[in-house]
């Protein structure tokens with residue numbers, strides 16, 4: 001076990017004071033590595049162990065290649081976007097980026113079970129180029145949109161308020177648990193809960209149908225998921241330059257896995273996927289090249305409030321209703 005030394009990180013956003021004060025004493029248990037930035041050829045090392053999972057430092061493709069085939073239920077991948085945001089986010093050309101992306105997607109496919117699926121986050125402009133070639137290894141894909149409204153619109157082009165998520169399924173037997181992520185019905189449905197499908201409706205088929213009754217757990221979720229980007233003031237925020245919101249990742253995990261399933265993230269960064277998997281009683285493994293990011297993940301894992309899955313769902317619903325209320 002090497003000595004634990006935290007390097008000073010270049011931090012762009014104003015960090016949450018909690019994170020800037022991180023020191024080795026506060027990371028209580030199981031940190032097996034150090035925090036020097038790695039280069040791609042660095043051998044794989046276990047950084048942290050937990051009863052439900054572990055974090056590995058090293059290259060994602062090298063790590064995926066040494067996992068057992070067909071051993072994983074769900075992969076949530078939030079790879080570099082090739083936006084030059086950090087040194088790990090630079091590729092010589094867009095073609096080099098696409099070639100590398102297909103290499104890690106193929107490696108990810110190998111470790112998935114027949115019932116498994118892979119989420120790939122990215123900008124639509126890039127995922128549009130990746131979807132067709134990636135589909136040669138998968139039975140199907142659905143395109144999800146992550147919509148947010150809280151990003152400043154400072155550029156001279158269309159203001160960005162969405163990113164995309166490919167949901168690639170290994171076989172038609174992939175897990176899809178829509179009941180786990182039902183959403184509140186709209187006001188109109190709540191006001192007129194039981195109504196007969198009109199004969200003239202495109203769903204009426206010219207015949208009278210039995211009155212439709214709303215599902216007690218809410219409406220089926222749509223493919224546009226609205227969650228604000230992480231920003232200062234949120235308890236979950238770390239100084240990671242491209243941290244995903246926990247609520248979004250909870251939603252994705254709940255929809256495509258069951259309790260005790262194995263959920264992995266080859267680019268785990270500050271640990272959002274492993275934190276959400278832990279909250280939702282899944283097993284998990286995260287890999288990232290940068291050990292200092294793992295230190296933030298460990299901090300998040302070690303300070304998680306003790307909530308049930310139902311409590312997390314309630315938390316996300318109340319947050320959504322609060323956002324709607326202030327618009």
Ligand SMILES: C[S@@+](CC[C@H](N)C(=O)[O-])C[C@H]1O[C@@H](n2cnc3c(N)ncnc32)[C@H](O)[C@@H]1O
Nearest residue numbers: 059060078088243244267269270271272288289
């Ligand atoms: C978009 S960020 C992921 C952020 C993460 N979802 C979170 O919420 O913190 C991409 C991550 O990939 C890592 N990374 C880049 N290239 C990698 C590689 N070849 N192998 C493993 N990790 C890599 C970076 O260090 C970075 O943390």
